[in-house]
Amino acid sequence: MxxxxxxxxxxxxxxxxxxxxxxxxxxxxxxxxxxxxxxxxxxxxxxxxxxxxxxxxxxxxxxxxxxxxxxxxxxxxxxxxxPEPAAPHDPARAGEQAQVRERLSRALATLPREQREAIALRELSGLDYAEIAQITGAELGTVKSRIARARAALREWLLAAGVTP
Missing domain, CATH: 1.10.1740.10 (RNA polymerase sigma factor, region 2, helix turn helix motif)
Structure with missing residues (x-):
């Protein structure tokens, strides 16, 4: 028990x-x-x-x-x-959030698996670079490089899709 x-x-x-x-x-x-x-x-x-x-x-x-x-x-x-729609608290806001999530999801899907994993572990799970290196089995410098490349690719993709910061 x-x-x-x-x-x-x-x-x-x-x-x-x-x-x-x-x-x-x-x-x-x-x-x-x-x-x-x-x-x-x-x-x-x-x-x-x-x-x-x-x-x-x-x-x-x-x-x-x-x-x-x-x-x-x-x-x-x-x-x-x-992607599933956002919970409808404020329909206009929920729609905007759903669109941003959908675009972000599409953008993440364009990344190579190693970059997608590294950026997700850093930004969503809040892990530090050393923890990500341990989880993925990659060198610390490789992890940093993957995250930097993923951020650049996401920024480029999202800007091209009309999502501005």
Missing amino acids: RDERAFEALVTRHAPGVHRLAAVTVGPGAADDVVQEVFIAVHRHLKSFRHDAAFSTWLHRVTLNACHKALAARQSLPLAEG
């Missing part, structure tokens, strides 16, 4: 960040499924977690692995629908 409560607390604490990373990597429509897969895997393998790295590092790696699995599965399916 105590383990169940601890796991529930773990899910409550980490699910929003896992969902943000999954939404950027696989799209908002598939993110819920990825989150479920991540926490099934975490539950299954938590007792074998060796503490060689921080828990958050391990969790991000599990999340990226689940995202890659979902993307590979999607390759054989027809194209998915566009």
